[in-house]
């Protein structure tokens with residue numbers, strides 16, 4: 001299917017690895033020119049080179065922390081008027097909420113709620129003026145079914161979700177859509193760290209820890225970044241103009257509810 005977005009411009013945050021990279025690659029495969037962001041310049045440049053080689057699109061890189069005002073300014077200077085904005089950043093650490101400090105909460109809100117809102121604020125009016133815009137926020141299945149040890153994530157991401165639910169309806173007449181992608185378990189560096197911790201805590205091998213978790217997923221496997229990226233590319237396509245304000249769970253059937 002032709003997604004109808006060749007020649008468009010996308011700003012993809014936190015995109016040198018994992019789910020953000022999957023989105024960047026899938027958009028590039030549709031002919032979208034990219035600005036990709038991550039903190040570590042070396043990994044970011046390697047990813048950009050690989051995407052250019054695979055797709056031939058223009059890929060700009062901005063090595064910065066997107067959760068800081070300076071980082072956002074640098075990203076927006078490189079890509080001031082994207083047609084597509086993919087919001088993403090690292091997730092907050094796990095823990096017991098009794099141990100989270102005020103500063104921990106502020107950091108989580110900055111990363112997973114306020115940074116996406118700031119980037120939306122900086123880009124949405126020009127999308128509306130041009131009559132086309134696609135905003136995709138990478139959130140988490142934790143928005144739909146809270147994860148006990150991820151209170152910071154449950155809270156901060158739900159705040160973003162509530163905010164964009166209202167905004168999506170407001171900008172819908174202008175050709176701009178805003179949707180959220182809710183990953184379940186995907187095989188990225190982030191979950192590798194989780195399994196190492198789980199294996200250590202239970203005194204089992206990392207491989208056994210992975211197998212234990214896989215058994216809890218009806219699909220019998222973890223997701224991969226390419227299939228996540230393809231869902232993102234579809235939401236950014238001309239075919240998805242009537243889909244807005246939605247929360248798409250991509251979790252291999254792990255969420256047990258009917259809706």
Ligand SMILES: NC(=O)c1ccc[n+]([C@@H]2O[C@H](COP(=O)([O-])OP(=O)(O)OC[C@H]3O[C@@H](n4cnc5c(N)ncnc54)[C@H](OP(=O)(O)O)[C@@H]3O)[C@@H](O)[C@H]2O)c1
Pocket residue numbers: 013014015016017018019020037038039040041043064065066067088089090091092138139140141183184185186187188189190191
């Ligand atoms: N993987 C899953 O199963 C899963 C499930 C639910 C939710 N999520 C959420 O989805 C998001 C992406 O996860 P992932 O699994 O793709 O992680 P990942 O594989 O660790 O990749 C994270 C990417 O984000 C970049 N990054 C992190 N913090 C950044 C910052 N402050 N500024 C700019 N770039 C930043 C990293 O590069 P640098 O480190 O070089 O900056 C890297 O490119 C996270 O918020 C995660 O909590 C993931």
